[in-house]
Amino acid sequence: MPPIPLPTAVPLTYYLILSAILFALGVAGFLFRKSLITVFMSIELMLNAVNLTFVTFSYQHKQVDGHLFTFFVMVVAAAEAAVGLAIILTVFKNRGTLAVDEIDSLKL
Amino acid sequence: MTLLDIVLFLPLVAFIVILALPKTLSRTLALATSMGIFIVSLGLLAPFLGKPTSAVSFETNLIWIQSPAIRYHISLDGLGLWLLLLSTMLTPLCVLISWNYITDRVKEYYAFLLLLEFGVIGVFVSMDLFLFYVFWEVTLVPMYFLIGIWGHDRRIYATVKFFLYTMAGSVLMLAAILYLYSRAGTFDYPMILQLLSSGRLQLTAAEQLPLFLAFFIAFAIKVPLFPLHTWLPDAHVEAPTAGSVMLASVMLKMGTYGIVRFCLPMFGNAAHQCAPVIIALAIIGIIYGALVALVQPNMKKLVAYSSVSHLGFVVLGIFTFTQQGMDGAVYQMLNHGISTGALFMLVGFLYERNHSLEIKSYGGVANVAPVLSVIFMVTTLASIGLPVLNNFVGEFLVLQGAAIVSWKYAALAGLGVIFSACYMLWLYQRAFFGEAGEGVRHHITDINKRELLAIAPLVILMVWMGTGTSLFLKPITAVNAQILEQSKINVEYQVKAPPAPSAEPAPATTAAVVEVARAR
């Protein structure tokens, strides 16, 4: 099964740059957003950036491994989401807030 | 299994037995076992009674841990012999003086005392650097509890200070031991010495000095050498009587023992190089300790500072690198163990009666407790180095050794002898002479039989060691002669270029170790 040729106008590097930008956005989102949900979504963004990287490299190496890895990552991300949202929910139940900055009673 | 193994492990067995049996028995058990250990340990004297020899006896050399090879290697020579016997002798005495004094958590108390004995004996017989370190640290724990649980008001501060001070020094020693291993490929001490003397292991100046200092600082803290001494007065004042006795008589000697045993033979060059500074510190310690002792209002503190002064003599003697100085130093270790141990006991007796360590709470004790006063006087005289009592011999030899190096050393250190008379006699005058006050008359009674039993051996030894030194001094002299030979300056020390640092011991060295091992 020969790989489908991509339009030559878009070099692989672009995908990598895009993934880097996505990853950086995720990091920035984690650092600068105030709501737990958004912070959590930033992590998902970072994972998706990774997925894009994997797919790109997989294509470059003419392997399917990278594609496979993407699925692993997606599965794990889903599990993480399930657990994460549950945790966020209990936090909200107990504290009535979703502000990241208010969760700092354990410190020093 | 040699007698030495038995003597080493009996205290551990006793420790376990005391813990296992009910606490009503603890006291008796502790006395019986420690007496037994002492009697058994007297058997260790046998090989040392004849003509002087530096050979070791009772050697046991087994593998403890395979890799890296850590050996259970113990043996006894003239240096360790007396310190070991001092430890085994003092333990039953310490049980005796604690007889009525300790009423709380009795079982633990005596158990710790025996554990301490185990540790100190181990220190004096270990011939493997690692094993030595193990015992060195093991002694910390029981002493920590002895001070911490049964001490006086500021015991926690004192005991934590004691622990951390010693710990800080000993971790440096551990680093040095590890480094030596990486260079020599063994922890076995005689083997390292053999490698050094045969030139198969050469330590450069850049290596020796830090190694020497790492060992020396660990030991100097224990000694304690000025200015690392400030843990000592606190620990002594706060410790229960037996704790003070063991601390002063045995544990401080671990430091000076370590210097003689390890620092000199292994790092002779660095030791010679540092000697002027160390001697200066020792002399400062002698004078400083004495002058500070002079103005102490607290008896135990006074004795503690006097220890700083006395141990200064020991360090001074060691670093003269003369036969007389070293002999005197080792002898002085024993003397200090006996006379200062006795002083702490006596102060303890007074404390048990009057519940005060302040000198001003006493006065006129001689009126109500004549025998106690006489014994205190004899001990005082021993402590200030009166001839025919033990300290004189040690101090004389140390000062003679120092004078051989420079008369200035002897002159300055000799001031300490003058000051020692000042502070001890002044103490004696204030505590014992004069009219007995109300408190003294009501609380102080003369020494009782049990206390007399505890102190009498020490008094006898004071006279014996002052008048008949040859039994004690012969084995010491033989070993010191050997150590002096080993600590000769190695001329290659300065010129040899440092070898490239290697991740693993050089193959040549390893081969040498194997060879040496085979030869043994």
Place this chain on the structure above:
Amino acid sequence: MLVNFTPPSASEYIRVLPEILLTVGGTILMIAEGLAGERHRRGLAPMALAFLLLALGGAVVAGMDPGPAFNNMLTVDGYATFFRLLVLIVGILSVLISGSYLTRENADSADYYALILFSLCGQSILASANELIMVFIGLEISSIATYVLAGFLRNDKRNNEAAIKYFLLGSFATAFLLYGVGWIYGVTGTTNLQEIHRFLTSSESVYSPLLVSACAAMMFVGFAFKVSAAPFQGWAPDVYQGAPAPVSAFMTAAPKAAAFAVFLRVYSIAFSGLTERWQPILWVSAMATMVIGNFAALRQDNIKRMLAYSSVAHAGYVMVAVVAHSEAGVAAAMFYLASYAFMNLGAFAIVTHYVGKGERYVGIDDMAGYARQQPLIAALFTWFLLSLIGVPLTGGFFGKFYVFKSAIDSNLIWLTVLGLLNSAVAAYYYLRIIVVMYFHEPTNETGAAGPVPAGVRLALIGSAIGVFVLGVMPSAVLEFANRSAMLSR
């Protein structure tokens, strides 16, 4: 390549026996709870224990026939077996101390044990992972289960906070790891550790060392986070303090050991050509970890938080062995983690019992006079604390000894000296507990000094024996570690 796919052989399944047993066990536990109902909750802990023991046996069986499994994604060697056994033992001890705690908090639940089993499964995978994606998966299995455990008492604010912190930061750091994995895959075209190594060291390969170093850096962020090395240690004290005490016990030992296992494996196999360059960075990290852990612990009054900082500090010591970058270093790290597991579990076991319902007595001063109330337990606590200090004849001492010996052998003299001085500083805060237990008199406000439940007692005895054996007769374990440490060969 999937082209030459051959079905795995039976022996390959045997090599993942512990993982299988743990997964099955966890699942059965969850089902069993539903079937048996409320009344039979007391049987849950023994059941979990049974599965853990089975898994332990499985790990032994698996270890007897070493080799790769599943297309070389996992490799069962002595190293893997060592860490599998280690984490399983930690699991057993944790379960032992959890029962009474959960009962006290009215939180008996099969989920708890199942999560522990699942977490262990992830750690077991980590121990044997030979491939970066497996690393990621193992890490996540271990972590996700632990996230939940950290917040297991849903109505406890501290639990919540611990969970959310651990979850967010853990996922965040893992993303870095994964991104690094992606790029390594891109550069080398493989995720297998040996092949990465081969590629990086082959003279025919063309790549940018700069890029590879950056990738490795990203991955190390993930690992360093999991082992709580500086500057990624931030979460650790908060989470260990906030989580339920038995979970903290578990977390400070098992996931950390597994993370170190995989860290060392990746470091010594895949990037072994690069490691010389890493030494200075890890040097600083190890040093900072020790300093932060030990010095911050000096100022703690909460016993859990103090032990949390102590855990950070101990990670720093292990980092020293990592910096040493030698087989001796690997073996030392293994030994250290084993002895740390015992002494730490032992200490936490007592804390778990002592804190009482709702974890009210977490202040160090609450332990005043404990030696009078429970002399034996206090003695054991002392034993563990002495081991944590590193007093000879305890496992902790030999751990430190081997770690710093490996450092000296690698010529890391300053790191050794500073590390050892750090351990002297550490003595202070451990001693403080002893001081309070032994030298202070009990007050009315002291904690649950009641009799110790059987499970805790068993865990204490086990830990104490572990510390003793490692402290007096370390040869066997060390021999095992030494033989297993030859990762790169």
Place this chain on the structure above:
Amino acid sequence: MHHLWLIPFFPLAGFLVNGIFGRRFSKGLVSMVAVGSVALSFAWALKCLLALAPLETPHVERYFMWIQSGSLAIPYELSVDRLTAIMLMVVTGIGSLIHIYATGYMHDEDGFYRFFAYLNLFMFFMLTLVLANNYLLLFVGWEGVGLCSYLLIGYYFLKHSASTAGNKAFIVNRIGDFGFSLAMFLIFITFGSLDFQKVFEAAKAVPVEVSAGMMTAICLLLLVGAAGKSAQIPLYVWLPDAMEGPTPVSALIHAATMVTAGVYMVARSAAIFTKAPIAMETVAWVGLATAVMAATIGMTQFDIKKVYAYSTVSQLGYMFLALGVGAFSAGIWHVVTHAFFKALLFLGAGSVIHALHHEQDMRNMGGLRTKIPITFAVLACAWIAISGVPFTSGWYSKEAILGAVHHHSPLMYWIGVATAAVTAFYVSRSMFMTFFGEYRGHAHPHESPPVMWVPLAVLAVLSLAGGFLFNVPHILEPLFPVEHGGHDIMLEIIGSAAGLVGIGLAYVMYVASPGLPDSISSSLGGVYRLVYNKYYVDEAYDATVVRPLVSGSRTGLWQFGDVWLIDGVVNGMGGFARWIGGGVRTLQSGSIRSYAAWVVAGAVIFIIAAGAIAGSNGGLR
């Protein structure tokens, strides 16, 4: 073997018996043990000496090794030569007499057994001192007698002044011993031995030092030691205070025997001293200065024992003067005669004090001539002896000294003569104030029992005839050859006249016209006060040495140095660690975002650092 060790052993045994069991003994038994042991010692010494006569060369007995370390070997070795023989006889002989006397004098005291135990112990150490055949063993005796002196001065330990005086004696002696021990170290370094025979043999080969060198150093350090023990400037201050002890102690230790140990030691070391003229000159001047100073103080004191104490200091100075000018045998001769008459003076004074129920102030005495005639009679013998009335014992030795001094330096001679006059004056003053005129006290004087006055009588005979009976320079001829020529009649006349002038002056002032002393002292004013207050030496030492030392140690060393500085640094390190801990803690802000920021920062640092290190190793490969 003549078992010389038995000589010191008897008193030691006496000490042990009385010390351990004495509390349960009756006073009679204690006395018997104490006196018996010393008498035995005397007898045994006599027996040995008779057997060993004529003792041209030293007789050495070695028992066993005491200390051996490398080349340093100190055996227990006793030896007798003629010098030792003389000292032995003096010590055991006078010791026996004083022991007998003391059984009477101390009869009513508490701690009777303790006193005699100490006294026996003293005899043991003193005999060790004189019998020792090496410096270290001599030093044993040396320090030992110091100890006994301390114990006996502080015998009345309820009195603060007594125990303080004891401490002072011990510590000042320690300073002297410090010099002595340094000298020993140098001797060992120079001669390789501490053995007398070896050292002196080696010293003979050493050339006489023109400028200061090793011999001078050794001798000056020995002088420091001797000055401590024999109460010479500047270490004499302890001896007057030592009069706090019971009077027999003052007689035995602080007059007859112990204080002359310094003289003995210098004479013993003559072989070294003769090689160091500078040191010899120093010895002479120290002795002379001490003699003058103490004599002047003696003129002004009112406490009878203090007068004799200063007299002792002065006479010891005389002996040092003799040693310094090289007249070793004259010095030893004076030791012997001084032992006779000074012991007698003290014991007699003791008898007076005993008679007056512990009254020591001479202003409260007077006219006792008739009340206690025996005491007066014996004291009179001592009086004329010390005053140097011709043909008494004191006259012989004093003339021998002055003759030698004149040979050496006329200046010293004239000062010496003046001192002799002063000596005669103050002793006569004390006699006149005590025994002549009206009785000014309140107590009822009573004569002492025979046990006290019989020894006094013996001593009286010796004081009068001692010089005539024992021609010490002649005995010591083999050791110290007499250098200068025969007697110079002129000098003897001058010397005798000086003594008589002193007596006469005292008679005028204290018997003939009793108002004279007061007018003289008031006319002298400041000078008188200076002398009366002993030149304020004690006060000066106190202000310049003792108090600065104590307060400096307290505030400077202890409170500042130890507690504030050193311990401050130690605790400061603890505080510093906690401070760092406090700083580190603030990193743990509890905020998720700050932790995340650390993660990112760490990642960036890792990447940059790894890149930088990688970059330095080359780019693409």
